[in-house]
Amino acid sequence: MLDRLSFPQPWLSLTLFATWQFLSDGISGGSVVLGIVLAWGIPQLTRGFWPDRPAVIRGWRAPAYALRVLWDIIVASVEVAKLILSPRQPRPMFICYPLELDHPLAISILVSTISLTPGTVGADVSDDNKLILIHSLDAEDEQEVIDTIRARYERPLLEMFR
Amino acid sequence: MILIALYITIAMVTLAALLNVYRVIKGPDAPDRVLALDTLYVNAIALIVLLGITLQTRMYLESALLIAVMGFVGTVAMAKYLKRGSVIE
Amino acid sequence: MSTFAEYAVSALLLVGGAFTLIGAIGLARLPDFYTRLHGPTKATTVGVGAIVVSSVIYFSTLGRGIGIEEVLITAFLFMTAPVSANFLAKAAMHLEVKTTENTRGQTWDQ
Numbered sequence: 001m002l003d004r005l006s007f008p009q010p011w012l013s014l015t016l017f018a019t020w021q022f023l024s025d026g027i028s029g030g031s032v033v034l035g036i037v038l039a040w041g042i043p044q045l046t047r048g049f050w051p052d053r054p055a056v057i058r059g060w061r062a063p064a065y066a067l068r069v070l071w072d073i074i075v076a077s078v079e080v081a082k083l084i085l086s087p088r089q090p091r092p093m094f095i096c097y098p099l100e101l102d103h104p105l106a107i108s109i110l111v112s113t114i115s116l117t118p119g120t121v122g123a124d125v126s127d128d129n130k131l132i133l134i135h136s137l138d139a140e141d142e143q144e145v146i147d148t149i150r151a152r153y154e155r156p157l158l159e160m161f162r
Numbered sequence: 163m164i165l166i167a168l169y170i171t172i173a174m175v176t177l178a179a180l181l182n183v184y185r186v187i188k189g190p191d192a193p194d195r196v197l198a199l200d201t202l203y204v205n206a207i208a209l210i211v212l213l214g215i216t217l218q219t220r221m222y223l224e225s226a227l228l229i230a231v232m233g234f235v236g237t238v239a240m241a242k243y244l245k246r247g248s249v250i251e
Numbered sequence: 252m253s254t255f256a257e258y259a260v261s262a263l264l265l266v267g268g269a270f271t272l273i274g275a276i277g278l279a280r281l282p283d284f285y286t287r288l289h290g291p292t293k294a295t296t297v298g299v300g301a302i303v304v305s306s307v308i309y310f311s312t313l314g315r316g317i318g319i320e321e322v323l324i325t326a327f328l329f330m331t332a333p334v335s336a337n338f339l340a341k342a343a344m345h346l347e348v349k350t351t352e353n354t355r356g357q358t359w360d361q
Contacts, residue, residue, distance in 0.1 A: 019319075019323070022319035023319065023320075023323075073293070073297060073329075074297065076293050077270060077293045077294050077296075077297040077298075080273075080277070080289055080290065080293045080294055081270065081273045081294055084273055084274075084276055084277040084280070084281070084290060084294070085273065085276070089282065089351075089353065090281065090282075090286055091353055091355075092283075092285060092286050092350070092351065092353070092354045092355075093354065093355040094354065094355070111333065111337060112330075112333040112334065113333075114333075115292055115332070115333030115336050115337065116292065116293065116296070116329070116332065116333055121285070121288050121289060121292060121333075121336050121337075121340060122333070122336075122337055122340075123285075123340035123341070123344065124337070124340065124341055124344065135285045135288070135340065137286055137289045163257055163258075163261055164257055164260055164261055164264075164309070166261075167260070167261035167262075167264045167265050168264060170264075170265060170268065171264040171265060171267065171268035171302065172268075173268075174268035174269060174271065174272045175268055175271050175272070175302075177272055177275070178272045178274065178275035178276075178295075179275070181272075181275035181276060181278065181279040182275055182278060182279075184279055185278050185287075191284060191343070191346065191348050191349075192342075192346065193284055193339050193342050193343040193346065193348055194284055194287065194348075196339060196342075197278070197284070197287060197288065197339055198278060200291065200339070201274065201275065201278055201290075201291040201295055204291070204295050204296070204299050204328065205271060205275070205295070205299070207299055207303075207324065207328075208267070208271055208298070208299045208302045208303075211299075211302055211303055211306050211321075211324075212264075212302065214306065215305075215309055218313070220310060220318060220320070223306075223318060223320040223321065223324070224320060226320070226324055227320050227323055227324055227327075230324050230327045230328060230331075231327065234327070234331040234334075234335060237335040237338070237339070238334070238335060238338055241335065241338035241339050241341070241342045242338065242342075244345070244346060245338075245341055245342040245345045245346075
């Protein structure tokens, strides 16, 4: 029992604790106790779902990436909005994107980014984590889309997960 | 001025919800319907937030948060059911 | 409430409403499932995000404090939208949903 009294993911526990304090009406003895119980219990219960931690995450690169993605999301929605309102038919295309990343967390961040940014939705990751299937709403050329994603999103992620 | 913008926005979001309902009814496939329901709950969150601003109360925000969590779980469960034929394996 | 905040809240509300509506129009009029996936994941998420941010500004200028609920809702929407889109795309590929005629490239199903 005593060996279970640990916090395997300290950052997750801290986030859970802080979120619980904000959600309850003001910090009191009860909310602190319940917050500690949640911060201990949830990581224990979800232990099996967490992938192995990456060797090094260079966390200081994350804010720049997040800002770039946020900006691209705004640009992307304007582009999709224009396309939806214009009368011409879109030219959809499925694209196989060869991955350079190999860490599962990095891949899932990349797929989420692709889904939120210009004209593309990440549809599937192959079982051996080598390919992503992307659906593009309005693409001229397969190689152009691959190059954009490679330069704009995958390279920074490669730098971050080394 | 905020009140006028609020009414226009409520009208637009309501229209959007009606279009989603049209897609839920029309289909043609099951994933289309699940996608439309997914969009519908996101629009419901927007409507609840707008209602909160109109009535100048923050009470409804907690229900919006609950809808966000439950809606996501529901969408994932339905998508998983469509793919595998069962939710929990 | 200052005039600037009033303008900001109104503008964010209108932009958010417009994006939500455009997302729904995309869902209603685009030709096949995979193209319809684009409207809700981008336009609707940004639209509802803008509406929620306008609520943050509105209540904080009224002096009711910055709400953690709004921040949580926005963060949650932006995290979940790509995940549910991905799950639905996988389900659609498994069910071999029809694509429009001018779609290039192939789906796969493992």
